[in-house]
Amino acid sequence: MTDSPTPAEPGPVDPDAELASAHLDGEAGADERARVGDPAVEAHRAAFAEVADAVRDVPPPPPGLLDDHVAAAMDEFGGDARVVPLGRSRAAQPWWQRIPLGAVAAGLVIVALIGAIGLASTIEGDDDDTATASLDAADDSGERAETTDGAAGDASAGATMEDSASADTEQGSELEASGGPIAYASADDLVDDVRARLADDPDAAEAPTRESDLSTTAPPEPDGDDGDDEGVEERCDAVAQLGIDPADVVLAFPAVLAGEAVTVVVHDATDGRRLTVVDTATCTVALDRLL
Amino acid sequence: MAAAQGGDRAAMDALLRRHHERIWAVCRRLAGNDADAADATQEAMLLIVRRIGTFDGRSRFTTWAHRVATNACLDELRRRKRRPADHLPDDDPEHGHATPDRSEPLDQAVSERMAIDEALAALPEDFRTPIVLRDLGGHDYAEIAAILDIPAGTVRSRIARGRARLAELLGPGNQSPAPDRPSTRP
Numbered sequence: 001m002t003d004s005p006t007p008a009e010p011g012p013v014d015p016d017a018e019l020a021s022a023h024l025d026g027e028a029g030a031d032e033r034a035r036v037g038d039p040a041v042e043a044h045r046a047a048f049a050e051v052a053d054a055v056r057d058v059p060p061p062p063p064g065l066l067d068d069h070v071a072a073a074m075d076e077f078g079g080d081a082r083v084v085p086l087g088r089s090r091a092a093q094p095w096w097q098r099i100p101l102g103a104v105a106a107g108l109v110i111v112a113l114i115g116a117i118g119l120a121s122t123i124e125g126d127d128d129d130t131a132t133a134s135l136d137a138a139d140d141s142g143e144r145a146e147t148t149d150g151a152a153g154d155a156s157a158g159a160t161m162e163d164s165a166s167a168d169t170e171q172g173s174e175l176e177a178s179g180g181p182i183a184y185a186s187a188d189d190l191v192d193d194v195r196a197r198l199a200d201d202p203d204a205a206e207a208p209t210r211e212s213d214l215s216t217t218a219p220p221e222p223d224g225d226d227g228d229d230e231g232v233e234e235r236c237d238a239v240a241q242l243g244i245d246p247a248d249v250v251l252a253f254p255a256v257l258a259g260e261a262v263t264v265v266v267h268d269a270t271d272g273r274r275l276t277v278v279d280t281a282t283c284t285v286a287l288d289r290l291l
Numbered sequence: 292m293a294a295a296q297g298g299d300r301a302a303m304d305a306l307l308r309r310h311h312e313r314i315w316a317v318c319r320r321l322a323g324n325d326a327d328a329a330d331a332t333q334e335a336m337l338l339i340v341r342r343i344g345t346f347d348g349r350s351r352f353t354t355w356a357h358r359v360a361t362n363a364c365l366d367e368l369r370r371r372k373r374r375p376a377d378h379l380p381d382d383d384p385e386h387g388h389a390t391p392d393r394s395e396p397l398d399q400a401v402s403e404r405m406a407i408d409e410a411l412a413a414l415p416e417d418f419r420t421p422i423v424l425r426d427l428g429g430h431d432y433a434e435i436a437a438i439l440d441i442p443a444g445t446v447r448s449r450i451a452r453g454r455a456r457l458a459e460l461l462g463p464g465n466q467s468p469a470p471d472r473p474s475t476r477p
Contacts, residue, residue, distance in 0.1 A: 013452045021451035025425060027432050047458040054407040054461060055426040058316040065315070065329055070307045073336040077303050274344065288344055289298035 020044030024052065183256040187277070187287055190257055194266060194275055195291060197251065238263035238278035254280070262286060292352050296343055303343070307336055310356050313428065317357065318364040320423045323412045331367040335360035350437065357428050358438040361420065410460035418453035421446050 020041045022028040028036065035041060184190040239246060244267045251266035255277075263278045277287035294302035314335050319328035338359050346355050411419050424435045432450075436443040 013448050014455065017455045018448060018451035021454050022447055025432070025450070027447060044455075048454045051454050051457045051461065052426045055320060055411070055422060055457075057407070058319050058427065059325065061312070061315045061319075061332075062325060062329065065332075066308065066311050069311060069333050069336045070304060072333060073307055073340045074300065074304055076337055076340045077300060269344065290296060290344075 014044070016040045017044045017048075021048050024048050181254040181256050181261065184258070186258065190255065190264065190277065190287075191275060191289075191291070194251065194264065198266070198291070238265050238276075238280070238283075244276075257286065260286070266291065292346075296346065303340065306352075307339070310339075310353070311336065313353075314356070314360045316427045317360060317423055320411060320427055321361070321364045321420065322368055323408045327368060327371060328364075331364040332360075334367050335363035338363045351434075353428075354430065354434045354438065357424065357430065361424065361438055365416065365420070406461060407457075410457050413460055414453050414456060418449050418456070421449050422453045422457070425450055 016038065019028060019032055019035060021044070022032065023036050023041070024045055036045075182193070184193065239249060239252065244265065248268045249265060250268060250273065251264070253264055255262055255264050257277060261280045263280050265276045265278065267274055267276065273291045275287070275289055275291050279286045292302075292306065295306045311332070315328065315332045318331040318335060319325065322328040322331055339356055342359060346352060411423075414422075420439060421435050424430050424438060425432075428435075430438065432443045432446045435446045439446070
């Protein structure tokens with residue numbers, strides 16, 4: 001019932017004091033209440049009631065504190081599809097720094113891959129050396145475009161292209177068609193699109209994203225490991241960052257939201273299906289809400 | 292609550308405003324002064340917003356919010372205690388005295404508040420926190436046990452022992468300066 005005291009703690013509990021305290025709080029057992037009328041218990045109870053009143057007599061918060069605190073907290077809130085500030089003021093950046101370099105680079109890689117594959121298929125093996133060179137180039141570019149885990153291991157050149165170009169999910173067809181991550185002007189647009197995708201493909205929840213999809217959640221980075229990393233955003237494993245069980249992931253794809261490279265993850269949580277958007281540059285949550 | 296979790300800003304705003312005063316009160320009593328309490332309350336509010344998605348409805352929202360707030364307050368206060376230069380000296384003549392000068396006439400209510408601040412500060416955190424959660428948070432022992440992750444029997448004995456010590460400290464002739472004040476900013 002009681003814990004043993006340490007040198008810094010108050011002294012051992014007096015049974016009468018403990019009963020008085022518990023009775024004051026409405027926590028005394030039925031068998032204990034018979035002793036409540038005891039003068040010793042009553043003396044403790046009266047003293048403790050005064051102490052409790054003193055504890056409750058808290059000075060009010062300074063004027064304006066409520067509004068300040070709520071305003072600051074609401075800045076962190078992603079509700080109504082409001083995007084949380086990502087830690088840097090885009091308005092303060094010159095226009096050339098607002099261009100989503102990752103998306104542009106990914107688009108260029110896709111165009112190059114399409115050209116290489118088209119050339120290879122045109123030659124159709126008539127010139128083995130040329131075709132091999134083209135496919136090798138496609139493979140090489142595709143591998144460099146992958147974000148983390150070598151999804152191309154079992155893929156042909158075409159499959160590799162698909163993996164690197166799409167957002168690693170079957171739902172990424174728009175990405176393939178556009179040659180880069182889907183760009184959304186606002187979080188509302190993103191939310192609407194995700195809802196539409198889920199409505200169009202109600203089986204999405206029953207079709208878990210492939211393992212490679214979950215770990216290649218950042219937009220394709222054509223620079224890869226070639227060392228030209230200046231200005232290139234670091235990769236971010238959004239699913240791992242969010243602590244999401246991969247089995248709960250319904251949909252995951254890279255996108256550009258208001259000019260920022262992000263990873264969109266739809267997953268089942270205890271409170272329902274959630275949409276979480278991770279800024280891939282900072283690997284921080286930019287938006288998190290129930291769908 | 293569900294609306295706030297679903298991303299409704301108005302609902303979230305209302306939720307924060309509804310709980311602010313009590314969270315302030317808890318942090319104020321745990322901190323012992325307005326400045327630290329303000330910072331701790333702000334941190335608690337931010338954490339509630341950030342973690343609102345993790346509330347699963349298995350407990351009352353108030354219990355969950357106070358668990359988040361209490362931990363935020365205690366973390367903030369521990370951080371401050373580790374930063375010796377973060378507060379003003381107790382006897383800084385430019386900024387008043389953390390320890391009230393009993394020779395000066397003070398409003399009785401203010402004097403009593405300072406006395407309870409000192410008395411609470413003299414209690415180890417393990418005893419101060421359950422008392423504050425009981426008397427200000429309004430939680431029953433089972434909820435306090437859940438918030439602090441200790442057995443309910445321990446909550447009961449710590450509240451009783453803490454109150455007994457507070458009664459001693461607040462009794463006549465026993466309003467001595469507190470040795471364990473979290474911070475002494477005026």
